[in-house]
Amino acid sequence: MKKKNITIDDLAIMVQKGFDKTSTKEQVEKLEYRIDKVEKSLEVIQNLIIEGHRKRIERLETEVKELKGLFAI
Numbered sequence: 731m732k733k734k735n736i737t738i739d740d741l742a743i744m745v746q747k748g749f750d751k752t753s754t755k756e757q758v759e760k761l762e763y764r765i766d767k768v769e770k771s772l773e774v775i776q777n778l779i780i781e782g783h784r785k786r787i788e789r790l791e792t793e794v795k796e797l798k799g800l801f802a803i
Contacts, residue, residue: 753761
């Protein structure tokens with residue numbers, strides 16, 4: 731296989747293309763902000779689900795106590 735000679739200019743162009751494909755600090759910060767918003771939204775949803783389950787469990791416990799009372803257990 732024939733070797734290709736790479737000049738300093740070729741190398742500089744390759745490096746520049748690599749940098750062109752990297753994110754800027756502003757883009758990263760914007761993404762982090764959006765991720766934070768998503769995490770906060772998910773936390774709210776999680777808390778609502780947990781609260782709903784807690785209420786259902788409390789109702790079920792009350793019903794079980796009533797049933798135990800009816801059956802005198």
